[in-house]
Amino acid sequence: MAEYKWPPMEQRKLMGKRIARLDGPMKSSGRAKYPSDMNQPGLLFAVLLTSPHAHAKVKSIDVAPAKAIKGVTAVRVISGPGTEIQWAGTEVAAVSAVTEEIARDAAKAIVVEYEVLTHLVKEENLAKVGPRAKAAGEQITGDPDKAFQDSEAKISGDYGIPVITHCCLEPHGSVVAWGNDKIDFWPSTQAVSTVGGDLAKLLELPATQVKVDCQYMGGGFGSKFPADRWGAEAARLSKESGGRPVKLFLDRATELTIAGVRPSHFAKIKVAGKKDGTMTGWQSESWASGGIGGGGMAPLPYVFTNIPNRRMNHTQVSLNAGPARAWRAPNHPQASFLTCSAISDFAAEIGMDPYDVFLKNLDLTLRADTYRKQLVKGAELIDWKKKFQLGSAKTGNIRRGLGIGIATWGGAGHASKCRLTIHPDGTVEVEIGSQDIGTATRTCITQVAAETLGLPMSAVKVKLGNNSYPPSGPSGGSTTIGGVSSSTRKAAVNALEKLLEKVAPGMGVPPDQLEANDSRIVAKGNPNKAMSWKQACQKMGPTAISEMGENEPRSAAREGLNTQGASGIQMAEVEVDMETGVVRIVEVVAVQDCGLVVNPRTAESQVAGALIMSVCSALMEERIMDQTTGRVLNADMEFYKLAGLPDVGKLTVHMDITKEHDSRGIIGLGEPCAIGGVAAIANAAANALGVRVPMVPLTPERVLAALANRRNA
């Protein structure tokens, strides 16, 4: 039985090292070809016609004017007469033409008659949603009523976090060519190995006919798993245009309207406890919406799951608005924001430093020791104890404050298969049906393979982004790094074992007494008995060694290559202007564990990026709906605000790399680091202002309203 476990931390030469991302030069030279860059010969351009109404029935649709336009190659009706539209932006028809401009003209020329129905697009005020609210049940643990009666202190607060969109820079879409016996599909995807099957299903074709390729993709964040209706329609337009390739990418307004959102979450929360900071009771009445399907309850109370007496009620609200998709750590940022805000308000109520209240209650979490160490580290990095002052004690027009957010995530590796081939000339290739969504997956796979074979990075060629390679899971749930590293490790160990069997007789050493090191095959404990990698590979004869490796989630933890359970804390310092209501980031600190870290440099980049996403969500990001028209008011990037360089302050990332965490194997990182930041920033603002701003993003308008409410109270 082969030995797959990771080499000891101190012996690793490539894994754990700060290696530059391998596709960096392609990306930074503009030479990387993304799916939206695939200008195939004879390319046609497709444009969607979408519904201007949030709720309507299609009465009639006349595509003749579009078909009459010169240069139009095909027109398809997507939502025919009788179709009930449930959100504005729903695809109604699609057109392909020889130029994008003609396709736009043609889409505009289509005449659709709608029967407009009543819609609801806003859920902030639960009292106004009427029959669109659906109770999702009550959960009770312990005796919350008694806990609140007996408590020495309690708070009650309103909190809300709105719907935000993914706003991927490369919009959703694909280039697709439906030829005689196959479909070439270049989607911008997080799911290379499954998206072809998904398209085949939509088109009612055998999965074998869809060839997927996606070498680079411009951001997904959880929204780019399916082939999507627009992918299927692009394929059909191609077929109807004689198999010419068709490019259909959503325009920005449509991207922000229908290509996925993170559900909102609102709650009225009560916390009961003792004056020493111990929490004894929790009550939450929450509601959420992620579109027509409503929105489930975030995991409340978050992380502090063992508050002894709890009552949670939740209501789902169905809206006529673009549907939810997984958004980096589904429901966790909302849960962290709601929970950590309420805990911080409880601390303010009893006049305690929230840092001490978080520490005091860690026994209510499942990972008290880890969080304790992380909170201590974070406090040291942001200089918490020296800087912290109760909000009630602050004076002046410009005030600073500190806040904490906390996170938990699974992150075990997904099912993944990998094929590693050693050629007789000594070259090595790794084939894996995974994808690099900007997380340096390509680089990490190379590190693992090269480490295992004792070769430099440059000796290993990693091929991914194509569904002809062995299947690997979609990049969702922070499952990729664990999955692909483990399957690559196993394939490399298996291939190396075959190579060692070939060279062992000639070296006079049993294969299990040989190892690969520094581009050589060496007898263990006898460095003089060695041959170069190239010489060794010549011994295999003309046929390459090609071996598979598989990560099987059920047995992965037992093997020790990857596991789950990442913890992190984030702390923020902000500065508020009491006159203008402007909140500015001074610093955000992240302390994050994720087991064995394959590449600390790119891992830090991911965490720093997640901090910036948290700044966006805490200070500026919000999908704004208009109840009169039923449409998204800010479906553009001027008014759907993202942070720019001047907005993010100082970012400090501390990867919690220790022998203890390392020994757990690899754990995913993408989501856990994207959870706690909103809470940390919102709490820092509450501390600075001396009053809670109930809803993020903390716009000047909301900040000033909260200050005015306090004055009027």
Place this chain on the structure above:
Amino acid sequence: MSSSNEIPKDQLPKSAFSRRSLLQSAGVSGGVLSTGLLAEDAQAQGAVAVMSGEVEITLDINGKKRNVKVEPRVTLLDALRNRLDMTGAKRVCDRGTCGACTMIVSGKVVYGCSVLAVDAVGKPIQTIEGLAPEGQLHPISKAFVNHDAQQCGYCTPGFIMATKGFLDRNPAPTVEQIDKGLSGNLCRCGTYMGMKAAVLEAAKEIKNG
């Protein structure tokens, strides 16, 4: 169709445009927003005649003359991406906000989505493809790699061209100047931390030749 576009050095803005200054200085040129520089051109030329159908124009891209057929409404970005297979500049917001299509026209940093192709005739256009010969990396690109100033990479070419224009004007910037000078570009993955270090390093590299 256009005369000389040289702007006296002392009239050049001190930093690259921001989203707000772009909007403030936006003029109407063929129905799309354009930068202040092009707005001045439009005023100088008077009203543009209404045309329809494709016209053949010659663009001066990275020192090479390229003929391309476009409708007058086609943006410079779409002419490059859809007709000339120059896909380094990306189309993201398509409304002069995000900077993913940043390029340099007549020495000035512009958003390719907010310039009409026909308005770029006779003006030297520099794109990411012209920054370094095939197989080589410009010092700015190299610095972005060194500091991991990219994740998905879709905003990267735009940021690199914005950095090029910024450093051309401001060869030894402070971090505060970098923040302001590159505030006309947006990244969704959140790579600003690496970017600041990369721009500082690139400035040093370029200065040392």
